[in-house]
Amino acid sequence: MNPSTPGARLRALLSGGDLVTAPGVYDGLGAALVARTGFGAAYLTGAGVSVAGFGLPDIGLLTATEMVERAGIVADTLGDVPLIADADTGYGEPMNVVRTVRAYERAGVAAIQLEDQAFPKRCGHLPDKELVPAERFEAKLRAALDARTDPDLVLVARTDARGPLGVDEAIDRANRYARAGADVVFVEAPRSIGEIERIAREVDAPLLINMVQGGLTPDTAPATLAALGYRIAIHPGALLAPYVLHGLDALVRLGGTLPEVGAGPQGLFELVGLSDWSAIGERHREVNV
Template identity: 45%
Template sequence: MLFRKRGGDGARALREELRRPGVVLVPGVFNALTALMAQSLGFKAVYVSGAAVTASMALPDLGLITMDEMVKTVKYIVDAVDIPVIVDIDTGYGEALNVMRAVREFEAVGAAGVQIEDQVMPKKCGHLSGKALIPPDEMAKKIRAAVEARRNPDFVIIARTDAVGVMGFEDAVERAQLYLEVGADVIFPEALRSEEEFREFARRVKAPLLANMTEFGVSPLIPAKKLEEWGYKFVIFPVTALRVAMYAVREVFRTILEEGTQAVWLDKMFTRRELYELIRYYDYEKLDSEIAKAVDNTYNKLKEGGHGPRN
């Protein structure tokens, strides 16, 4: 069956990944189709990036997306894939009680975990200047609220701190320790500025860690194998797919505008067959045919026995 998923599978799978050795590469996705592509290639989880989803709506990453908009996007993604879906919920859409509601909403649509950050609203991209943080105890309340709100104990709470670029490295370490004490499962130190900071953070904070390998930011692009050696569990690539996709869209549109045809791009395209196979087009056709055949057989048997429906 195409619609065979059971609630809670993603959270359990993500929790199992936390217990296993080895690093997990997590690509950023912004819709169901990109998530399905990631799954088809063998990724073990996907990350729904707030920045990527917001950009796909032609909006800046300034906390403009609403919880309802993000929940709807995540539901489409969860319905499309069987691998765990991690969701970036920015600052949690408000204070502690708002975070509780957010956790319930995302858990209800099948997310495996959420990431909450300690910026003030309106938040900014973690790799830009001008960020401001809420006090560590206020963030701790949000994390504790998230832990209390989850129905499934496997649901993963990821605490992100942006303190390195605002208050300094030591403050980031202290915040991470506090966030772990109140129940965070994973720590995400945002915008570390050097390999040495990545190594030192992992040495000082003994917990599952998430590294952000976003492009064009303040962090160096470090191979996942090296991050694994230092102690990082997850490596995310939050906006990579969106950036590459937009580059391709720009170039093909430019060709069409200048040449009036897309012909030179055919060998660079995802073919019709490839798209249909990815979205399981033929499986849907088969299912539709099987349902119609089963009903027709039942209907015809009833008619032959004189028990057909009256007009």
């Protein structure tokens, strides 16, 4: 292990006994704040980059190029703080995944996260997600493993099976992806503390969990997660949610009109056109049938 690489620094954290808490970042300012407040790691949130960077909902509208550029800015600002970076579905088939991994690695990330949703993906805490077959995602994982030039780059495999297929399938896929070589496994959106406990008990791999404010997974104390054996807890909305709420308040104080804001991730995405973009997708889906 070369401790000078981002991946090695993250692996050193994972080898310790403490839960790694990674606040979500999406720009240079957030990265600077995380670095200066003493966190051991940060998480490049695709939802945050979509919403705050481009004014778009997290429904697969960003490109690999846009995400890689943002990853480079954030990783550079973080300095020695390792960055776990969301790479959605890898932006294509195994060949595309190879290019994605190479680009993210050059950008300076410590870990790259890939998920088993069909393209275009959706935020993990939205309904109507669609998955690719597990064996197809395993091919992407093999491509990612072959593509990394630093063997310490951490590969995070995320399954979104809990929503459309249930927790049994999610656990089955999580174990499959671990056997395929994923360094860390991420079961998205468990619905109860019982499911959180079951995943920890039945998945044989280092585990990442996603704490989304207002999302489907119950907020769980870090000490509880650590005791269950989770190794990483990401908090994508740690900076984004206060930014939106305080930003709206500041604008209203200047004389603006408070828009109707729904609860949770869906409400956030509605502020940046979720309904409009969903209607576009449905309209063209019907044309192509």
